[in-house]
Amino acid sequence: MFHVEQSAPHIVVVGGGHAGVEAASAAARAGARVTLVTLKASAIGVMSCNPAIGGLGKGHLVREIDAFGGIMGVAADRAGIQYRLLNRSKGPAVQGPRAQMDRELFKGAVQAIIAQTKNLTVIEGQVVDLVIRSGKVTGVVLQQGGELLCDGVILTTGTFLNGVIHIGTETTSGGRMGERAATKLADLLYGLNLPMGRLKTGTPPRLDGRTIDWDRLERQPGDEDPVMLSFLSSAPAVRQIDCAITHTNARTHDIVRENLNKSAMYSGNISGVGPRYCPSIEDKIARFADKDSHQIFLEPEGLTTPSVYPNGISTSLPVDVQQDYVASIVGLEKAEFLQPGYAIEYDYVDPQALSHALEVKALPGLFLAGQINGTTGYEEAGAQGLIAGINAFLAASGGAPCVLSRADSYIGVMIDDLVTRGVSEPYRMFTSRAEFRLQLRADNADQRLTPKAIDLAMIDEQRKAAFDQKMQHLESVRLILRSTKVASRKAHESGINVSADGPARDGMELLSIPDVRPAALAELFPDLQDCDPQAVEQVAKEAIYANYLDRQQRERDRLLKDEQSVIPDTFQFSAVRGLSAELLEKLERQRPETIAHAARLEGMTPVAMNSILLALRTKDNRKASVR
Numbered sequence: 001m002f003h004v005e006q007s008a009p010h011i012v013v014v015g016g017g018h019a020g021v022e023a024a025s026a027a028a029r030a031g032a033r034v035t036l037v038t039l040k041a042s043a044i045g046v047m048s049c050n051p052a053i054g055g056l057g058k059g060h061l062v063r064e065i066d067a068f069g070g071i072m073g074v075a076a077d078r079a080g081i082q083y084r085l086l087n088r089s090k091g092p093a094v095q096g097p098r099a100q101m102d103r104e105l106f107k108g109a110v111q112a113i114i115a116q117t118k119n120l121t122v123i124e125g126q127v128v129d130l131v132i133r134s135g136k137v138t139g140v141v142l143q144q145g146g147e148l149l150c151d152g153v154i155l156t157t158g159t160f161l162n163g164v165i166h167i168g169t170e171t172t173s174g175g176r177m178g179e180r181a182a183t184k185l186a187d188l189l190y191g192l193n194l195p196m197g198r199l200k201t202g203t204p205p206r207l208d209g210r211t212i213d214w215d216r217l218e219r220q221p222g223d224e225d226p227v228m229l230s231f232l233s234s235a236p237a238v239r240q241i242d243c244a245i246t247h248t249n250a251r252t253h254d255i256v257r258e259n260l261n262k263s264a265m266y267s268g269n270i271s272g273v274g275p276r277y278c279p280s281i282e283d284k285i286a287r288f289a290d291k292d293s294h295q296i297f298l299e300p301e302g303l304t305t306p307s308v309y310p311n312g313i314s315t316s317l318p319v320d321v322q323q324d325y326v327a328s329i330v331g332l333e334k335a336e337f338l339q340p341g342y343a344i345e346y347d348y349v350d351p352q353a354l355s356h357a358l359e360v361k362a363l364p365g366l367f368l369a370g371q372i373n374g375t376t377g378y379e380e381a382g383a384q385g386l387i388a389g390i391n392a393f394l395a396a397s398g399g400a401p402c403v404l405s406r407a408d409s410y411i412g413v414m415i416d417d418l419v420t421r422g423v424s425e426p427y428r429m430f431t432s433r434a435e436f437r438l439q440l441r442a443d444n445a446d447q448r449l450t451p452k453a454i455d456l457a458m459i460d461e462q463r464k465a466a467f468d469q470k471m472q473h474l475e476s477v478r479l480i481l482r483s484t485k486v487a488s489r490k491a492h493e494s495g496i497n498v499s500a501d502g503p504a505r506d507g508m509e510l511l512s513i514p515d516v517r518p519a520a521l522a523e524l525f526p527d528l529q530d531c532d533p534q535a536v537e538q539v540a541k542e543a544i545y546a547n548y549l550d551r552q553q554r555e556r557d558r559l560l561k562d563e564q565s566v567i568p569d570t571f572q573f574s575a576v577r578g579l580s581a582e583l584l585e586k587l588e589r590q591r592p593e594t595i596a597h598a599a600r601l602e603g604m605t606p607v608a609m610n611s612i613l614l615a616l617r618t619k620d621n622r623k624a625s626v627r
Helices: 018-030 058-067 072-079 103-116 183-191 250-258 281-287 319-327 378-396 410-421 442-455 461-482 488-493 507-511 526-530 533-544 546-564 581-590 595-599 606-617 619-625
Strands: 010-014 033-038 052-054 080-086 096-101 120-124 127-133 136-142 147-149 152-155 164-167 170-173 196-203 206-208 218-220 243-247 295-300 307-311 337-339 342-349 366-368
Touching: 010 018, 010 136, 010 378, 018 033, 018 103, 018 120, 018 152, 018 378, 052 058, 052 072, 052 378, 058 072, 058 096, 058 378, 058 410, 058 442, 072 080, 072 096, 072 103, 072 378, 096 103, 127 183, 136 152, 152 378, 183 342, 250 281, 250 319, 319 337, 366 378, 378 410, 410 595, 442 461, 442 533, 461 507, 461 526, 461 533, 507 533, 533 546, 546 595, 595 606
Parallel strands: 010 033, 010 152, 033 120, 152 366
Antiparallel strands: 052 096, 080 096, 127 136, 136 147, 164 170, 164 342, 196 342, 206 307, 206 337, 218 243, 243 295, 295 307
8 A cells, every 4th residue: 555656547636725635645545646736835734714623513524534544633633732522511423522723733744744645746836727638637737837637636726716805895816815816727617617606704813812811811721631633643742722712792793883884795895605604793793683792712823823813703894993893802902913804705616516526527537625615614625625535546547436425424414415405605514414413423433434444545554453453442342231231220229320120231221321421330340441441432422322323224224225326327307207397407407426316406306206216217218328
């Protein structure tokens, strides 16, 4: 593994953000020769917005990237300065690991991993055109001149496609503060007649932590028992810090409300749609007029920088207004700006133009990943990059695509959402989007996906050995817990809340009882004391949902069956009776790949679905579908 011949497929990745580095790394690990083209090599791994990795839903994505041997979790654990398991008081299925980053350490960690990745070359440049031969993408054209021929191209342009930065009424071209936009590449995509749209995101001002009155603020420490982001990590690598919390107030809201007409969003300067789940301070005050206070998390951006990220007050107001409303907030009265907040508007490609492999249906050899597909967030971008990188290699080498299911991963949920339904606002991952979230937990991402990564030769021997050892530990715990049935009276006498005359239960059944922790079984199952403590905790999480998983497993099996029911490329939807003109147009445009994909199209009805199923079974359509 990792020995790549010159005859191996050559993949070009455009962009060095979170999607780009995961795509480049994944393609290289899979067996490709990879060239990563980026405007500035020194900007690879930059965190453009908030200095954090993970969170609710997002933490699941990080763990799934890590299960495939990806970069994000490993780099994050080299740079994490505060760890918190979100929703700790709730069940494991909705808990999300999150960590504050030291920006420079994270960027350095990503660059170090990229530099150490075999068969991966980084070049500085700007891609201005694609080489297309016989209807297939076979290379890129660089602004500095010359073609870079290859077997597949992955575009990961982030917010750089026709990016425009807004601060009040001032606008400047840029992909992020201080970096130029990709205008020629955007023109190219429009010229290819791809369905395009415009989105918007924003960022708050950066504050000088030396001018913040920390003594007046509520401190927010990290967890005493930090949960790491990579399965390979066991403890934080650097010094841990506290964050702090403050709030907006009536005066803050008055200042913003009086100046809404100066905001780029409210003056009509921005046409793109922003993320509903991460609103600007203007949106919060305009949309939630009944609220007189909003929480702000003050997040230090590193151990050696004074820069502080005030999470919760992103804005596109003029700088003087930003300074006024920040000064009205407790603890920030004398806070000085290191950088103003701004909004950024950018182009994206409607992801309904993509297959589940993230390949452009109308242009083989071209893959898209990250914000170019209408998503927001480092984690969403990185997960798409991983899948695009794997599939670019597989397509170039003649292999079947790697398509993850909604039933086996959050990555599968996200990609299916994107290519089936498209986006009307920047897409963000939430646990509520997953139908099978009891099974798709952050803690078991490696159990779900690392075997797939092993089959694809995507991981190194160190990770494989660690995974094999973990699986052995887990199986040892399960065997101990299932080996003995404990009488209810004995369980009751040991302090477990069961009826003394109830049925006998094994250890897994006892752990499924609310509030029963592994420590309560120490007397009943003394062999557990010799087991790996993390394995015991992991099995305890499995047991919590054991009573609910049978029904979900049946639903999962039905979905997997539908996902395996392929609709041939040449299937004639127009020959299906009873479809509305609107639905027929959508089916012809999107060309669903499977029955499951078709069933989730907006406007699909049970009657229409049955008509398609019947048509697929008829002899005439079978002939038509293989012509």
